[in-house]
Amino acid sequence: MLLTQHTINTISSDLVSKPTEASFFYPEKILQFGTGVLLRGLPDYFVHKANQQNLFCGRILVVKSTSSGGADAFEQQNNLYTLAIKGIEEGEQISHYEINNSISRVLAANQHWPEILKSAENPDLEIVFSNTTEVGIVMSEDSINDIPPASFPGKLLAILYRRFVYFNGDRNKGLTIVPTELITDNGAKLKSIIIDLANLNKLSNEFIDWLNDANDFCNTLVDRIVPGALPPTEYTKTSALLGYEDQLMIMAEPFRLWAIEATSERVNKRLSFALADPNVILVPSIEKYKEIKLRLLNGTHTLSCALALLAGFKTVKEAMQHPAFNQFIRLLMQDEIGPAILSDSISVSDTTDFSSKVIDRFANPYLDHKWESIALNYSSKMAMRNIPLLKKWYAKHHEAPQLFALGFAAYLYLLKSSRTENQYTHVINGQTIILQDEWAPKLYTAWADPDKLVNTVLSDTDLWGINLTKFPDLEESVNQKLQQIIEEGSLKALEIASVLDNKKA
Template identity: 25%
Template sequence: MQRLHPATLPRLPADIARPLYARDALRAGIVHLGVGAFHRAHIAVVNEAALHASGDLRWGTVGVSLRAADTRDALQPQGGLYTLALRDGAGDGSPRELLQVVGNLLDVLVAPEDPAAVLERIAHPDTRIVSLTITEKGYHHDPATGALRLDAADIVHDLAHPEAPRTMPGFVVHALALRRARGLAPLTLLSCDNLPANGDTTRGIVLAFAQQVDAGLREWMEAHCTFPNSMVDRIVPRTTDADRERISARLGAGDAWPVIGEPFLEWVVEDRFANGRPDWTAGGARFVDHAEPFEKLKLRMVNGAHSALAYLGAMAGLRTVDRAMAEPALRGYIDALMREEIAPTLPAMQGLDLDGYRARLLQRFSNPALQHQTKQIAMDGSQKLPQRLLGTVRDRLAQGLPIDRLALAVAGWVYYLRGTDETGATHDIQDPLAAALAQRLAQAGAATSMQDRVAFITGFAPVFGELGSEPRFVAAVARHLGTLEADGVRGALAAVGADAPA
């Protein structure tokens, strides 16, 4: 089968959307670090709609992979084209799929192969925005505090080797030094990762790195670059070989790396851009003065509930999110967690029907067409827990409110770290702190009581900060971890009850 390529676009079936702008005239106004599935299924798709609506062709994208060459190797023979498949269930329960070929990704650079090319691309006069989906671990920060870890090996390397950085702060700061030296305009640094105040967090990390390089550069960046906060939401499961085969058959052309997504999409962005921006409202984005309420809503309701579901579901041997949601006790627990413990911590938002939001979220999690793997969501828990669950725990404890269901979610993560689920199947702990966590768990095993064991685990400051020594938190997590180990996930769910008071 011939590969998907600009030359094959006219021959695609009529029901498949495709780029209608003059792709050869696109200029790369955006450099995107972390050109993974989420970027290609969310931000790039919104950008595609803006290009179609406005005809402003200054906003093509050059993607950067900070680690592997696989995305570049898949998409380069396709001229950067790839397919987005939006999947949900029809009225009869059968999966349905809507396909769109996306065209605004002009090139993919692989940073380890040619770091100089990445620096020059960010420093190029056409570049106006550097956007980020590098996952929580890509910020090289302390998850509990948000501060840059100046002692991290790759950060130490980047400070010593400005010509060949490895990290986001290294590439951004050293490229901005080039822009400043060449008299070029400043940039917008736009984080689209699931971090609280992601723009402010990025700003703090980048400026802390810049201070180590050149105090004058830091002052220039602080005065002229912008770091908008944003909130992104779309469920994007990992692409499988079956997805590739099915989508290529419908295209009549081979697509080596399509992406899968749900129909739902949300993007809220603070309208603070240093050097212009696309009109992303054409693709459903919303520009606001302050994104913090939207960020908190999404991190706590969507991501917090997703993580709770993933750890408990995976340990119960439930491989996909929809399968986990089909368990009445687990669905009831997630519903009660959002309704009783998460929702009361959220700020009032004009026009938001929180009960309707929760109901829609339960439907999204139950989408059988996505086949979203619980193990995919369970990755990098040390980086995710602080903003997804622990912030909510802190708020409730400060108000003297119960944390029973939240503590079960945290206990579920600790339970998951043992690496074997209740069916006897093993799983790798994919986490940047995996070695430190394994050592912590092994040392905790010498404790004489569950309370002491959990206190030692939650004393791990990079994840838990000062919360790890809070007696109410330790006691609640210890109680649930004891039940999980004695009676399994279903026993723990029965103990907490979907509607039982904490």
């Protein structure tokens, strides 16, 4: 049996939650560009949750950038899909299923542009969501009269201009635009492009004023792992368990965060779905949440990646099952990264709470997050995520952060490579890892003189933008940790680090 609006009432499993009857009749309040799994697993999840609590009472018209060949799963299933939430939450393993009916229609831009443009005349429309990847928010030379305009900004500008004309420039009919693309200041960048494109299209000053005064472009931060479709074997088991087929079923981790810069009461009122979940955060500035995520989640990944690979671990969940590695992760966040980022806006409770959630996320048994993927562009990640931590650490401490030093030493050892033509590799337990790192040639050259390696790399301002040997005791600590890894191995170094840190505490 396929999941549709006609078959949903025949589903008898108490393992899956079904939408209320009333929620099928809510008006379209959101125009969404994209059908991807992140949108369906995060923003659309929050809208659905709010609708089930009668807090938002609005549905989503989705615009697809391309039309699909043959039968479309959204059309076949009346836009219903199952979200399987699987993972660890507060130390407990959970598995929850819910049928999401937040999407009312899915239209392909290439086939249904006039109908999509007509949606701009909908008086209930208030919000725009988007996830067009990082290359979606780019300047183009679109004409708003193209059918359709080629770029996402071109399509959005056409929608906004139609709305401006239809409602005679009514300041109450602007939209709140909430992009989820993973770029810094996504809302501000999108607004700048829209205004430039409006000028390129020679649109009126009155329209430009309306763009600025009646519409809100919000910077956002999204954080949820949504792997997408379940693996075939697991999907078969889940379908049998729930009693129906679902071509659109996707999985998401329990953790979710959507931080949105909201600087006006108008934005807070329109984004009323935020009331349904405390993990939708409307704040004047999202910088605090960007810093916490970048350092405690991404920074921890980077400082532990080489240690995990050198120990022979393939995935994050596998590494988290080893006591010494698990303890290293906890202590790294608790004793070094967390204290380093404390500020007037970031409290101990902020870092402690987020760190505990990182532990749950890393240990998720349903995710196969590969360390080799995390090691992609390793040097640039180290420079962006972790080197700024050193500056913050030394602003408050006079000794080197020992767990940081261990993670950095492991990074150096992993980048001790063999060169074949233009490829750099490192062999661990007979397995060859290809080092896809733009700085691999520089590290390869530095390893030609092992005695000077640490000094050479730490003092390289091209790599780090700063001479790291200026930080007291850092060079000595990294040297000592590197020798430990070379002589005793990564796991032994992890065990020693955990013991020493506990004694120090």
